[in-house]
């Protein structure tokens with residue numbers, strides 16, 4: 011991801027936003043360029059297919075443009091954009107009625123334990139070692155199967171790489187809730203994915219494993 | 222006081238984030254040195270986080286960027302025409 015991931019840090023985004031609000035609207039194209047991929051990736055974690063994810067991403071970028079005047083600069087632009095994308099994804103899910111009630115989703119004991127998959131040894135699997143399509147399908151399915159409260163925390167923290175604090179504020183939950191949910195999400199993913207990844211078919215001749 | 226495996230599992234996430242208090246972190250580390258099951262859990266969890274964060278696993282649909290910017294351009298044009306103080310030549 012070379013082009014899309016040009017470092018946003020070296021840009022003065024506050025100044026770009028001020029210029030856009032002052033009338034140089036076309037600058038918005040450049041403002042969002044570094045985030046095209048991450049907003050799409052985030053949308054894809056919530057909806058079922060690529061076309062829908064693209065749609066959600068477009069809506070999020072449009073909404074962010076319309077609401078740019080409300081951006082107060084207290085958070086990073088990227089964090090603000092992520093919460094807009096999150097809301098867009100939620101809106102979409104709500105419209106489809108695919109969101110089950112959280113209370114039904116939530117495991118009975120909030121403080122209860124989630125157990126990991128027990129394996130005796132683990133040799134690191136680099137993403138190049140597996141067929142990309144197969145790996146993508148495995149990861150996407152596993153994330154999709156997390157219930158919303160875990161998925162949201164996981165996506166913001168481990169995919170969008172927000173800090174614990176930023177994740178808490180984007181979701182309007184406490185820092186300790188973020189930590190608990192994140193822990194459970196990660197362990198649930200380990201439990202689901204570790205055995206599957208060990209058995210996933212390696213690229214031809216590149217990787218012989220399981221012991 | 223030695224930690225049991227199931228207590229170590231409770232610390233996996235914070236261990237990965239390096240946000241455990243020093244004494245607990247040390248106990249976990251000591252346990253990991255001697256427990257291949259917990260080490261495998263930690264390594265596999267870390268590996269999975271690396272894979273899910275790996276942008277190369279996912280790719281943008283062909284033409285995504287072009288479609289996005291085309292839609293934005295339409296929106297921007299519409300908003301400019303609503304902005305009387307900044308007239309554009311292409312206004313009608």
Ligand SMILES: [Zn+2]
Nearest residue numbers: 226256258259
């Ligand atoms: Zn152990």
